[in-house]
Every structure is written in structure tokens, then in C-alpha cells.
Amino acid sequence: SAVISQKPSRDICQRGTSLTIQCQVDSQVTMMFWYRQQPGQSLTLIATANQGSEATYESGFVIDKFPISRPNLTFSTLTVSNMSPEDSSIYLCSARPAGDTEAFFGQGTRLTVV
């Protein structure tokens, strides 16, 4: 298993600004992921954060809007850029240890853009 710490847990931001969310895993993991979850909805994968290379983005998500860093095997950041009220959501970091199929999640960042 993996224990994931995510911060901030919540934030209220002005439109047009950017927010960087940090994700720290208690062990080295091969795969880290970033999801978005709208209230009452399921999880939508934004991108897979690859260590040592650029993130792989899902359809509908672009690097300019959601730049991701993965400097090592235990840490990743997601930036939500030039925010608008439509970006208000819960953002979740997830990690999958090597050899595991299951993924583990952080507590989420509840973002409100005003």
C-alpha cells in the first residue's frame, strides 16, 4: 500500500490566478496520477505523471492548463493555471506502487474559484 499526503486540503482562489497542489507518497512508486472529481460525480483522470519525462494527458486536458511536475519517485505537483469558476472541483492525487494494480489516493484538494 501507499500513504499519500496532499496539500493544500482546500483553497479559495481568484479567477485568473494559478494554484499548485502538492502530492507526497511515503514510498517510491512508479506511477502517479491526477484526477478531478466534480461534486456527486465519479473520478476523471487528468494525466499520468511520469518520473523523468513529460506527463501523459487525457483527452480534454492540456499541459498549458494543468502543468505537472514529477521530480522523483515520491513527489508530484499539479498546477491549475489561469483559473475560472469552471475549475472549481476536487483534485485528487493517486499512486500505484510497482507491481500493484490497485491505486491509492490522497485526501484531495477542494478548490473553489471565485
Add this chain to the structure above:
Amino acid sequence: QKEVEQDPGPLSVPEGAIVSLNCTYSNSAFQYFMWYRQYSRKGPELLMYTYSSGNKEDGRFTAQVDKSSKYISLFIRDSQPSDSATYLCAMTGNQGGKLIFGQGTELSVKP
């Protein structure tokens, strides 16, 4: 048609009831199946993990997979108010593959 369908509920049951949560899927390549529990304002917590068809039991929880029907279930026996949460199914076709999540079922267990 979504790859994974899950009844969003909400589902309300009395304490002590047996709860059945279900997901159907369309992709026959899915082999790995997970159930997550998500409390309000928390991240999803892995509850059960199964590979291929069959049953897996862990305390009051039983996960069932019927690949022939493309149908998975999570049973909760002797449900408790602390089981009140949203339950998400997730699945993938291979160990490194992208997880596909259901919509989540909101469960409320009344004392």
C-alpha cells in the same frame, strides 16, 4: 454507453441490513476489479481488490465478479452507520492500465 455503469443511488438502509452494490461493464478485457469507499470530503479508500472471476471475502465485505455477465458486486453484511459513504467500483484490463471508475453509489445506513 459508458464503459462502467453504476447506480448512483442514493441507497438508504436500516442498520443491520445486507447491502448489495453493483456495477456492470462493457469491456470484456477488464480483469482487475476494485471497490473504493469514499467518505464525505475525503479521498477514495481501497476496500476490496479482486482478479478475474470469483468471490473474495474480508470481514463483513464480499466482492463478487461474474465476467460472463460483465457484472461485479459488493455485499456488506450487518451494515453499520459507519458504512455510510459513497462506494466506487473501478476496473482495468491490465496491471498498468488506466482505471475506469463507476459513477459511485451513495449509501446511507440509518441507526
